[in-house]
Amino acid sequence: MTQPLWTPTPGQIAKTAMSGFAAASARRFALSLPEYKDLHRWSVERPDQFWDALWDWAGVLGEKGGVIVENLDKMPGAKWFPQARLNFAENLLRRRDDTDAIVFRGEDKVKRRLTWRQLYGKVSSMMAALSAEGIGPGDRVAAYLPNLPEAPIAMLAVAGLGAVWSSASPDFGVQGVLDRFGQIEPKILIGVDGYHYNGKTHDCLGKLKEIAAGLPSLQKLILVPYANTSPDLLGLPNTVLFDDFLAPHPEHDIVFERFPFAQPLYILFSSGTTGAPKCICHGAGGTLLQHMKEHLLHCDIKPGDHVFYFTTLGWMMWNWLMSALACQATLMLYDGSPFYPSGNVLFDYAQDEKFTLFGTSAKWIDALAKAGLEPAKTHDLSSVRLITSTGSPLAPESFDFVYRSIKSDVCLSSISGGTDIVSCFILGHPALPVYRGEIQCLGLGMKVEVFDEAGQSVIGQKGELVCTRSFPSMPVGFLNDADGQKYHNAYFAKYPNVWCHGDWVEITPRGGVVVFGRSDATLNPGGVRIGTAEIYRQVEQLHEVVESLVIGQDWDNDVRVVLFVRLRDGTELSD
Template identity: 40%
Template sequence: MKKLWQPSKLFKEHSHLQTYCNWLKDHKNLTFDSYEQLWQWSISNTEAFWESLWYYFKITSHTPYKKVLSGYNMPNCKWFEGATLNYSEHIFKQIQPNKTAIFFKNELGKQTKITWAQLKEKVAAMASYLKTLGVKKNDCVVAFLPNVPEATIAFLATNALGAVWSSTSPDFGTESVVNRFSQIKPKVLIATDGYTYNSKPFDKTNTVKAIIAALPTLKKVIIQPYLNENALNYFDENCENINTILNKKGEELTFTPVDFNHPMWVLYSSGTTGLPKAIVHSHGGILLEHYKYMAFHNNVHENERFFWFTTTGWMMWNFLQSALLMGASIVLYDGSPTYPNFDALWTFTDNLQINHFGTSAPYLVANMKKELTPKKTHKLNTLKSISSTGAPLPTEAFHYVYNNIKHDVWLCSMAGGTDVCTAFVGGTPFYAVHAGEIQCRALGVSLFALDDLGKPIEDNLGEMVIDKPMPSMPIYFWNDKDNSRYKASYFEDYPGKWRHGDFIKINSETNGLIIYGRSDATLNRHGIRIGTSEIYSAVNKINAIEDALIINLELEGGKHYMPLFVKLKQGFKLNDSVKKDICNQLKNDYSPRHVPDEIIEVADIPYTISGKKMEAPIKKILLKMPVEKSINIDAMRNPECVDFYIDFAKNI
């Protein structure tokens, strides 16, 4: 693997990770010669590691904990029992009244800055209003909002009261929202009247009305007029304007201490084949994990500006809020990342002087396909890191970032999930960046690649498994009293060990990792396991191809059928020359086994609303499983494309 970036001595010395190592030496008499030694200590001494974070980050607890960890038998673990704390309280420990806490811009040019003092006032106003509605510990407040400051304010207010937060973005359909929120019986809904994308307005008034009608537990609805300042006129008298609430002076902001293991928010699985899993995380678990990741793996410092392109329906929105824990400013953007021009986010980065830029791997690949060269057209002089997640980042995209965006940027490819609202693997300021590799396993994450016999392996493809608990693992799934659905999701294949559902390879030489895609969509060609990311990496090099989807079907009699579905760029056709280019690229980059049995042109590739390729659901459709059990159309970003795959399956 080619080395693309090397941290300077100064970069290492000024990193949070080095400060933590110094602290361990001074307070625990522990010294480490490398990141790998530190990681090994963190997973071999689980309780000592997480307890060290408690003291290093000066966690404010209103009552002492009795024990760091009760029980190692996942998922029946309890962390820091007896401790009571509040996530929002820790955010406002960072308050610098006149400094900016939130920068916001939308695609139409509206810009807002909110100071820490203003943020505290608005959170206090919202918390006071929620109190008048009787919102208290364990009640649920849900939001159907764009990525706007009001969403952050409402979350922090809900959290300050010890209530439970949950959100979806307004591009979700009615059924998709109801399938999520109805599970948790919310008391309050905060909703927008609409949003814009590519400058086109999408009125969601009727959607909000349908959501309200489907949620009988609601006591109050708060409306954010986003498209129309008179939006409240279209709702009944039980609705309140969010601006009226936030412009009133509330009581002094106070924080309700809750148990370390108290529910903080509910996130949801994609729900591609059924009702979404309602995943519940704890106040304390997320607090410790986000401190750890923001400091040691993203190296976010006070007064820096942290941006992630996300919606409120993706876990990265929740993750983004935690930059406030570091005393950094969060940067919010609402709208299309390519409007009015494809380089809109790079212009945004220059204008807002962003230090840490977060996005999805498909966005960087799209920039690469478009042959953008931001390093020539933009300054990007404040940009220190680019983080990427959501899908494996192919090797050529690593090269693209360094050749065409910025040569001295720290590229932090990371992978984790909604399940833990963090990354299992990601960046470290102590290591070089090698093309195609994620730098390290995160501290406290006892992660290994296992072979078919369940043995740890390196330098070969294996199943990603975590064999020790982490505080940010779900405390439970909502309405899953016996934990049966929770256990079935992660612990069926390796009892007592978390199987995440990804295939990975750990490089014994660099300690880096490569994610090869979802193991439930793995291509098993005559006994050889192939990661979907390998196929996409090769196909991405073909100029005619805009996107692709690979599926392998295990048929009767030991037969296999591996079709490759391709979406072509405008102006190209799938002729024999393009097919030959694809096959040759796959052979040259990998092996003849990587060559598909058939290449099929499609109008579009199916994605979830949060931007995940729907390999497993399409595989079920092609295996002629009932469509209603194979895919949840309402969880899709582009449901209109499914009919093609349904028809295609009839001919297999």
């Protein structure tokens, strides 16, 4: 029997929000929910009860309405909380005291702090400024920003008005940005003059000029000075500095208008192998409720926690991180290289600010291991209760590294979902053991199954990750897809009325999940399906290899596996 790498104590289990929610739900609906498998089964068999209970338990601000879901088993087509009214920003700005809401640290050593009161005030000014520009429900505002405090300020103001937020990271090239923002036709663009990465300052003004010129819909460019306190605005028409944009509008009490549950909130982008990126529109209510479930229950985030995720504005984990404000947690923002001036820079930040949740990517953890870092010996990480990893499968050896070299007494949650649902299908659980190479559990309310090649549900076998029942954070739809055909083809073409996510996974008999990679990246030499992650796992154990790429090439009436590697400096390929 495989031994867990970490097991919560009975005392830890009793204090988790998950235990409290299970007990409250059992009382409310006269259920017996002694184990997580029982709680999960109820959440997918009676999703109407589950999401109703979650709304109340999480304390969502708004009117819930008397109907939880219409057309539950229609995918796409189910309508969640059709009578509900809420405001996303109102739910994230429920505190107004003088404790920290946002802490920022940049590679250039700039440090900033915003209290809840200051955040609320700046959002109120930004809402008034945007409103004066004619921004209202359904209008699009785009951001081309580093991970600065101005980003959540602007996002919350946009959401507060019922408008739609979309963002990209400033390391994107001009054409990549125009491929995205050109489709959504923003009225406002919020950009940056430059950013710092790996010891260098990268100018963005030239790119911003091209981007602005390529967006005929643009009314105004709002510039955040970061690389230079007094950037040159020459050649940037209709441009105003961020603080100057807010200045005419005094801080004030916000009267939040409440919108339908499916009010568009975010447009995220998902690139395929051909054509322009898909513009995926996510609703305010589904995003809020799903994120509160993941944060409160699966991550056990509590008021006052310091929540960090190493992300840019080009990754959905930024959107995920923002919602931690609804739990009254403090957002810990970082912008810059995680390896400059050394690989300890994020651990320095975690130690100084006493992170409670440390979120990152599997690739970063692997890079730490290759660099031979041992923060467990050099840093005080006693405040960290949870380490989360996503972006790609976390190899079993990386689990070993975390517990050996980062922290031994921590819940390590490898989580998996995607831009498509702006959330997760597979999650951690603070009251369950952690097993090597295995994600702890299926997410509550997510009827996740694995289908074999015959479309049959299987346990203990590799197959396609599917979701066989609707859930609130399904996209509202794709932009410029009036008949819904692009949306249908993306997820529902393979199995009728079933969401096919495109991941190659296995659900273990104990209820955990092993992810092997994307199913569309699965190799098939000699008719044997191999997940690319299985190959990367072995290659990444070689100290001499810095990066690798594996492909399947049609060859001699079969498929041959071709591996490309980038070797460490000073290393030669000998075999």
